[in-house]
Amino acid sequence: MTAPIENTAMRDRRTDVLIVGGGLGGVAAALGTLRLGKNVILTEETDWIGGQLTAQAVPPDEHPWIEGTGYTATYQRLRRSIRDYYRSNYPLLPDARFDTHLNPGQGRVSRLCHEPRAALTAMYQLLAPYLVNRQIEILLRSRAAAVESAGDSIRAVCLRDMDAGDEIVVVAPYILDATELGDLLPLAGVSWARGMGWPSRSTFEKAAGSKVKPPSWSSTSAWRLAAVSRVPSRSSTASASGAIASISIRPRGSGPTLTSAAGRFRYR
Numbered sequence: 001m002t003a004p005i006e007n008t009a010m011r012d013r014r015t016d017v018l019i020v021g022g023g024l025g026g027v028a029a030a031l032g033t034l035r036l037g038k039n040v041i042l043t044e045e046t047d048w049i050g051g052q053l054t055a056q057a058v059p060p061d062e063h064p065w066i067e068g069t070g071y072t073a074t075y076q077r078l079r080r081s082i083r084d085y086y087r088s089n090y091p092l093l094p095d096a097r098f099d100t101h102l103n104p105g106q107g108r109v110s111r112l113c114h115e116p117r118a119a120l121t122a123m124y125q126l127l128a129p130y131l132v133n134r135q136i137e138i139l140l141r142s143r144a145a146a147v148e149s150a151g152d153s154i155r156a157v158c159l160r161d162m163d164a165g166d167e168i169v170v171v172a173p174y175i176l177d178a179t180e181l182g183d184l185l186p187l188a189g190v191s192w193a194r195g196m197g198w199p200s201r202s203t204f205e206k207a208a209g210s211k212v213k214p215p216s217w218s219s220t221s222a223w224r225l226a227a228v229s230r231v232p233s234r235s236s237t238a239s240a241s242g243a244i245a246s247i248s249i250r251p252r253g254s255g256p257t258l259t260s261a262a263g264r265f266r267y268r
Helices: 024-035 073-089 116-132 184-188
Strands: 011-014 017-020 040-044 136-140 142-150 153-161 167-171 174-177 246-249 256-259 264-266
Touching (some): 024 073, 024 116, 073 116, 153 174, 153 184, 174 184
Parallel strands (some): 017 174, 040 136
Antiparallel strands (some): 153 167, 246 256
């Protein structure tokens, strides 16, 4: 049990479901909850929801049959929206525009290589009906600072604005930890272990290893823009091939920068 959160100078907020972490899992959890008619507060410590597909600039990891089977209806809508982003905003050649399996970045690591901004737009389109009627509130640049728990249940989370330093306490009957590394676990004082590949005796999975492996990840993505008839002219001197060598996330508010050998595109 953790001590009650002192709230003398902080605002209280109540909701049906609090989701801490706005990555792909957090957004999916929010959509499922919203469709049940519940109110949601979704928090994210970066500037963008979407996790891997946006702030991390990594295309989706998918199984080889993803174009035909093995997906949920919501994930299918997300993939379709990402492709439609390019059809609506880029001067694609006819073969690319009408390709139902369009791979905008033409990368080998995924069947749907794309810019972070495309996925961000697609996710906000999925959330748009609920944002309009104020069924969901998204708190960007917010990080869990403390929790109030009793036994195995977390009753409230103190969220700190990473820029202003202001704090609010959110109370909810259901609180989901959708952070990348399980940020609420150490704050709540519950038992937990760090690493990947839990022993099979703990998870009852035959494919699990015998030892817990420490986290380790790295990713590099090189791709080229699919079949563009001309490159957008905004702040760009790049050639019509649209070759892109790398993606880098610039500071808050400046948007991602796509860097090529010939020039630089900046989308705000």
